[in-house]
Amino acid sequence: MEQTPKKKGWRWGFNRWLVLLFIVGGGIAAKYYAPIQPHVQLPAEPVPPVTTLLVVFAVLTLALTVLIKRWEGLLMAAFFGVLAALPLFSGFVWVNTLTALVIADIILLLMGFGVYRAIKGGELVPGGMPGAIEALLEALYNLTEGTAGKWTRFIFPWFATITLLVLIANWTELIPAVDSVGILEPAAHGYAVQDLGWAETIVKGEVEHGAEAFGLVPFVRVVSTDLNFTVALALIAVFMVQVIGIKAQGGAYFKKFWYTSTLFSKPIFGVIDFGVGLLELISEFSKVLSFAFRLFGNIFAGSVLLFVIGSLVPVFAQSMFLMLEFFVGLIQAIVFGLLTMTFMAQATQGHGDHEEAHA
Amino acid sequence: MDLEAATILGKLIGAGLAMIGAIGAGAGIGIVTSGAVQAMGRNPDAAGNIQTNMILGIAFAEAVAIYCLVVALLILFVF
Known part of the structure; x- marks a missing residue:
């Protein structure tokens, strides 16, 4: 590995060009869709619950559990099931920070199961x-x-x-x-909305008279x-x-x-x-x-x-x-x-x- | 100036004044880190131990700045 023969030709890497591409692309994008001044909000905003997604996750993990015969899948499925059942309680509001916590939990669980399997596999020196x-x-x-x-x-x-x-x-x-x-919601200090075809974005500038102003409520915070x-x-x-x-x-x-x-x-x-x-x-x-x-x-x-x-x-x-x-x-x-x-x-x-x- | 504008003005000035307390925390963190770095220079073997205690000291010094932040946030968003 240390003594690889020197490759001829292109020696300027690949990823750095991607970075350059993104910087230039960001500049061009910022010209047409100028970033807006943010509206800082302290409490978490309510978003529609991701119940269907969680039910799909639960069913998928259950199917995967049966398929690969690992009991960890049952725990994951139970986790998703409990989360999907949460909105059934009255007064429960699904906020966007909760989505971020669920993402963090999933990453942690996957990490835990990965380590468990590596240790269970009997490798004394786990890699990766x-x-x-x-x-x-x-x-x-x-x-x-x-x-x-x-x-x-x-x-x-x-x-x-x-x-x-x-x-x-x-x-x-x-x-x-x-x-x-996220989703666009009518807001007091909002911005005008522009249709991109596959999505909508709020753009800088004054709202036209009579049109409604919108603010962004992110899905994940x-x-x-x-x-x-x-x-x-x-x-x-x-x-x-x-x-x-x-x-x-x-x-x-x-x-x-x-x-x-x-x-x-x-x-x-x-x-x-x-x-x-x-x-x-x-x-x-x-x-x-x-x-x-x-x-x-x-x-x-x-x-x-x-x-x-x-x-x-x-x-x-x-x-x-x-x-x-x-x-x-x-x-x-x-x-x-x-x-x-x-x-x-x-x-x-x-x-x-x-x-x-x-x- | 009407009352609403005066209230907003007062809130903003008050929150700004509340954050003055962060000066002390900044100076404290600087002193802690300077002492820790000197200690590490004199005794590199104890660097790990010193670093742990340094982070603890920084956290305690920072707590004061956090109380300032709490007061400023309370003024801005609660009252």
């Missing part, structure tokens, strides 16, 4: 995707082991699950047509830009921190919040210790807030940045910012998981045995 995931998980496991010690086996699944889910969820932003393909997702994840993480604290220390865990053992033996410092305990209680709640808004703020600001850059400099510049978003999504996933892991590891160590560990 399972090998990459194994390397990633091994790095995360070593990180956990260095911090959590004997509680690694309990903490690691939470750490890895949160990191992987947030990572995949953040990276759905990089899929083309996310945030930009990154799930991390929905506060429901980040708050739910943060609540799960902080709740499990308390659970592992009680599991490790029993009732003594609550001494962290209600510290009365030095209240009378040390007159002034005892009161301070008690106050610090109460502050710890408040900080548990602020953890939920900062967890949820860190992820939400970073990814939401990132997608707004992409909109604005796309409308200001339609050609080429957005690619640079997509690279930045790729990096930010990775960092935020690691930070969310790492903080969960560190809080869990801290919760396993009480006041007393902390000093013993250093002595």
Whole structure:
């Protein structure tokens, strides 16, 4: 492989010409369909439920399960079935961030089954995707082991699950047509609509008098830009921190919040210790807030940045910012998981045995 | 100026003022990273450990900026 004979003729690659083609094509497209100024919306927008698609998916996976005789297909089919049944509940609204979460879930499930099959196949050195995931998980496991010690086996699944889910969820932003393909709905600050034949697009410029203005509601919006997702994840993480604290220390865990053992033996410092305990209680709640808004703020600001850059400099510049978003999504996933892991590891160590560990 | 325009103006100015708090977080993250990079230069063997703690420190410093963001978003979209 290293010593391949030098090929004569064309030596300037192929993919780079594709990139050049896309840049030039983007420039030409931006000339005729100028990008519009985005309308930033905080809550997720409701879109029609993709029930039929999910039912088709469920039936397809069931058929595939029978065909290739693998039980994993049953799990996938059940997943799609449950999702398709969700709109039956009254008051349920299918929002576009939920679609992104379903996409992320499907990718995660496929990854999991892929690794399962690779391990089941008996290969000691899995290659390709399972090998990459194994390397990633091994790095995360070593990180956990260095911090959590004997509680690694309990903490690691939470750490890895949160990191992987947030990572995949953040990276759905990089899929083309996310945030930009959707349904047109009448909006107050909308734009004129032009028929392309196979689709319709909103174009820049004033709406003609009497005509209706339209705005775009995307089919898929990154799930991390929905506060429901980040708050739910943060609540799960902080709740499990308390659970592992009680599991490790029993009732003594609550001494962290209600510290009365030095209240009378040390007159002034005892009161301070008690106050610090109460502050710890408040900080548990602020953890939920900062967890949820860190992820939400970073990814939401990132997608707004992409909109604005796309409308200001339609050609080429957005690619640079997509690279930045790729990096930010990775960092935020690691930070969310790492903080969960560190809080869990801290919760396993009480006041007393902390000093013993250093002595 | 009518009341509605004044409200919008106040919201925008308020949200902008709320984000001033991000200055502190920016300075904090800079200090954390500078210290971590110096530590890594002195002791490259401990780079992994230092990096983990650096990310933690950055996350805590960033939390303050996130509270500012929350306040700004509340002003803009909720009130």
